[in-house]
Amino acid sequence: MAPNFPQTSRYALIDTATLETADGKTVVYLRRRFVPPPERFALLTGHEVTQGDRLDNVTAYYLGDPEQFWQVCDANRAMWPDDLMVIGESLRITLPEGVQGAGDA
Template sequence: MLFPGSRYAAIEVVEVADPDGTRRRTLVTRRVPRTPGVLEYVVLDGERLDHLAARFYSDPQKYWLILDANPEELDPFRLMRPGRRIRIPRDRTAPR
């Protein structure tokens, strides 16, 4: 079940067959949109993605916006190394 407002809510659900023939439903790979208009930020010791999301978006559950803006690093723990420069995008989920 996908919750309304989820970043996956608009993603197509497809049925696929496993090698043994078992069929299951899954989501099509989500395309990460380009993130223009970003702030460059230097990670401080002890910071976490949810803390940054709370600070910049007033919602710790929007940490995934920061992950989407930094696709070169798939490991969120490596992304948050102190001293690393990361991109903080605008909140594209906010009403305009």
């Protein structure tokens, strides 16, 4: 059973599991989320990180939602958002997995 996360959450499609502890309590937890390979994401554009950039502002600009920073993390194989904010590095800004780009996107 999937918990009630918003559709835009990285956890929206992740199911729960239960664990019975030694003292008889039931613990409900989210199953592990596996990040698909970045090659599965249709590229929208690139973004070169400049002084003062913040990932929430970058995703607000390109994706229309600052809380979608996790999509940029996934597309760039980053575990931690701050790892992406290296001045001069190029970020892949992509569509979510399974959403096709137009033509040569």
